[in-house]
Amino acid sequence: MLTIKNIDVFYGKIHAVRRASLHVRRGEIVALIGGNGAGKTTLLSTVSGLLRPAAGNIVFDGQEITRLGADRIVRAGISHVPEGRLVFKPLSVEDNLLLGSYHRFSFKLKQEITEDMEAIYSMFPVLKERRKQPAGTLSGGEQQMLAIGRALMARPKVLLLDEPGMGLAPNITQEIFKHIVSLRDKFGLTVLLVEQNARSALKIADRGYVLETGRIVLQGPAEELLQNKDVQRAYLGRDITDQVEISNE
Amino acid sequence: MNGFKRDLLTISLFLAGMLLLPRCLTNEYYVNVLIISGLNAIVAVGLNLLLGFAGQISLGHAAFYGLAAYTTSILTTTYNLPIIAGILAGIVLVGLVAYLIGIPTLKLSGHYLAMATLGFGIIVYIVFNETIELTGGPSGFVGIPRLSLFGYSFDSDLSYYYLVVFVLAIVLMFSLNLIRSRIGRALRAIHTSEKAAQISGIDIARYKLFIFVLSAILAGIAGVLYAHYLEFIAPSSFGFNHSVLLVTMVVLGGMTNVWGAVAGAFFLTMLPEFLRAFENIEFLLYGFILIVCMMFLPEGIVGGIQKLVRKLT
Numbered sequence: 096m097l098t099i100k101n102i103d104v105f106y107g108k109i110h111a112v113r114r115a116s117l118h119v120r121r122g123e124i125v126a127l128i129g130g131n132g133a134g135k136t137t138l139l140s141t142v143s144g145l146l147r148p149a150a151g152n153i154v155f156d157g158q159e160i161t162r163l164g165a166d167r168i169v170r171a172g173i174s175h176v177p178e179g180r181l182v183f184k185p186l187s188v189e190d191n192l193l194l195g196s197y198h199r200f201s202f203k204l205k206q207e208i209t210e211d212m213e214a215i216y217s218m219f220p221v222l223k224e225r226r227k228q229p230a231g232t233l234s235g236g237e238q239q240m241l242a243i244g245r246a247l248m249a250r251p252k253v254l255l256l257d258e259p260g261m262g263l264a265p266n267i268t269q270e271i272f273k274h275i276v277s278l279r280d281k282f283g284l285t286v287l288l289v290e291q292n293a294r295s296a297l298k299i300a301d302r303g304y305v306l307e308t309g310r311i312v313l314q315g316p317a318e319e320l321l322q323n324k325d326v327q328r329a330y331l332g333r334d335i336t337d338q339v340e341i342s343n344e
Numbered sequence: 345m346n347g348f349k350r351d352l353l354t355i356s357l358f359l360a361g362m363l364l365l366p367r368c369l370t371n372e373y374y375v376n377v378l379i380i381s382g383l384n385a386i387v388a389v390g391l392n393l394l395l396g397f398a399g400q401i402s403l404g405h406a407a408f409y410g411l412a413a414y415t416t417s418i419l420t421t422t423y424n425l426p427i428i429a430g431i432l433a434g435i436v437l438v439g440l441v442a443y444l445i446g447i448p449t450l451k452l453s454g455h456y457l458a459m460a461t462l463g464f465g466i467i468v469y470i471v472f473n474e475t476i477e478l479t480g481g482p483s484g485f486v487g488i489p490r491l492s493l494f495g496y497s498f499d500s501d502l503s504y505y506y507l508v509v510f511v512l513a514i515v516l517m518f519s520l521n522l523i524r525s526r527i528g529r530a531l532r533a534i535h536t537s538e539k540a541a542q543i544s545g546i547d548i549a550r551y552k553l554f555i556f557v558l559s560a561i562l563a564g565i566a567g568v569l570y571a572h573y574l575e576f577i578a579p580s581s582f583g584f585n586h587s588v589l590l591v592t593m594v595v596l597g598g599m600t601n602v603w604g605a606v607a608g609a610f611f612l613t614m615l616p617e618f619l620r621a622f623e624n625i626e627f628l629l630y631g632f633i634l635i636v637c638m639m640f641l642p643e644g645i646v647g648g649i650q651k652l653v654r655k656l657t
Binding site for chain 2: 143144145164165166169170174175177181182183184185186190193194195197198200245246249
C-alpha cells in the first residue's frame with residue numbers, strides 16, 4: 096500500500112536518512128524503532144510531505160507521492176500525527192477536529208463530518224466533555240487523543256504515528272496503543288508507527304524495522320525482532336519480568 | 345449565527361458611538377484627526393489579519409497605501425478619469441502587486457515576506473520621489489479632486505468622516521466574519537503551527553497569499569480615500585516610518601483581536617495631537633508611552649482591557 100524506495104533525506108548538511116526502503120501492506124501495523132536521532136521522525140515527515148527527499152521515491156496506492164505538497168498527501172489518504180502532538184493549542188477541541196477534516200469540507204458533507212466527529216467523541220469520550228475548551232488546557236494524553244482524532248477526521252487510509260507515547264504515563268500509553276489496534280481491527284486502518292518505546296510498539300505491530308543512524312539495519316516480523324538478541328540489547332533493555340526473577344533469587 | 349449576531353451588535357454600537365463623537369468635539373480640526381485615525385484603522389485591520397492571524401509581517405503596507413493613493417491621484421488629475429475609475433484602478437493595482445510579491449515569498453517559511461515588503465516599500469518610496477513628472481516628486485502631488493460618488497460630493501469634513509466610519513464598519517464586519525469562517529480557522533491553525541496546519545491538509549502558501557493580498561487591498565482602499573480627502577499627497581507620508589507605525593498600531597492594540605487594530609490605530613494617531621503641548625519632549629514621551637504599554641499590556645490595549653474585565657467580573 097505504501098512503498099518507500101531508497102530515499103535519502105538531508106537536514107541542511109546532515110544526511111539524516113540514507114537509502115532507506117520499507118513497505119507497509121494494507122491493514123498492517125508496522126513499527127519503526129531506533130534510538131534518538133536515528134532518522135525515524137525524518138522518515139515519517141518525508142512520507143507526509145513536510146520534507147523533500149534528495150533521492151528515491153515514495154509510492155502510495157499505486158500513485159507516486161514523492162514530490163507532492165503536504166496538503167495533497169493528506170488528500171491522497173495519508174494522515175500524520177506528529178511528534179509532540181502539535182495540537183492547535185489556542186483553538187477549541189472541536190475546531191481542532193474540524194481542521195482535520197479541512198480538505199473535504201463542503202456544505203454537502205456537513206452531515207458526514209458531524210458523524211465522523213461523533214465517532215471520534217465516542218472513541219475518546221473525554222474529548223466530547225472538553226469540546227469547547229482550548230486544546231492547550233488538555234493533559235498530554237488527551238492532547239495525544241486529540242491529535243489522533245484530528246488525523247482521523249481526514250478519513251485516512253494510512254496513519255503515520257510519531258511517538259504517540261512520548262511524555263505520557265505508561266498506562267496512558269497503553270490505552271493509546273489499544274486504540275490504535277482497535278482502529279486497525281475495526282476500520283482496517285493501516286498504521287506506520289514510530290516509537291522509542293520499542294517493546295510496546297513491537298507488541299502491537301505485525302512487522303518492524305530498525306533504524307540506526309539513518310539506515311535500516313534490521314527488519315522482520317515483530318515477534319522475531321522482540322526475540323532478536325541485538326534488538327534486545329540495544330533497544331529493549333532488560334524486561335521487567337527479568338527483574339522480577341532477579342529480585343526473587 | 346450567535347457570533348454573527350454579537351458582531352453585528354458590537355459594530356452597531358461602535359458605529360453609533362463614532363457617529364455621535366463629532367458632536368462632542370469643540371474643535372473642527374479634530375474631525376480631521378478622526379478621519380486620519382479611521383483610515384489608519386482600515387489599514388491596521390487588514391495588517392492585523394496578516395500579522396495576528398496568519399503570522400506574517402509586512403513592512404511595506406505604507407507603500408500599498410501610497411501606491412493606491414498615487415494611482416488614483418494621477419489618473420483622476422493628470423488624465424481626468426472619473427474618480428470611481430481611479431479608485432478602482434488604485435485598489436486593483438495594489439492587489440495585483442501584492443499578489444506578485446506574495447507568490448515567491450510566501451512559499452517560503454520564515455520572515456521572507458518582511459524582507460520582500462521592506463524592499464518593496466523602499467523602491468516605491470524612491471519612485472514617488474524621483475519620477476517628478478508623474479508624481480510631482482518630493483514636493484508632492486497637488487490638485488486631486490475631492491471625492492464625489494454617484495453625484496454626491498463629500499465636501500465637508502464631517503460628511504467625509506461619516507464615509508470613513510462607514511467603510512471602517514464594513515471592513516470590520518467583513519474581517520470578523522472572515523475570522524469566524526473556515527478560512528479564519530485555517531489562518532489561526534497556520535499561526536499556531538505551520539507544520540500541524542500542513543498535515544491537516546491546509547495549503548498554507550495559498551492561504552497566506554490570500555490574506556496578504558486582502559490586507560494590501562484594504563490598505564489600498566484607505567489609500568484612495570486618503571488621496572481624495574487631503575487633495576494633496578507627498579511621498580513622506582508613505583515611507584518606511586509609516587509602515588513601522590502601522591505594525592506598531594497592530595501590536596500595541598492587540599494582535600489576537602480585530603478590535604485591537606482599531607484601538608491601536610486611533611490611539612497612535614491621536615497621541616501626537618495630545619503630546620503636542622509638550623513640544624520638545626514630544627517624541628520622548630511618545631516612546632516612553634509605547635514602552636510602558638508593551639511592558640504592562642503585552643496582549644495589547646484590547647487584550648489588557650479584556651483581562652481587566654475578566655478580573656472584575
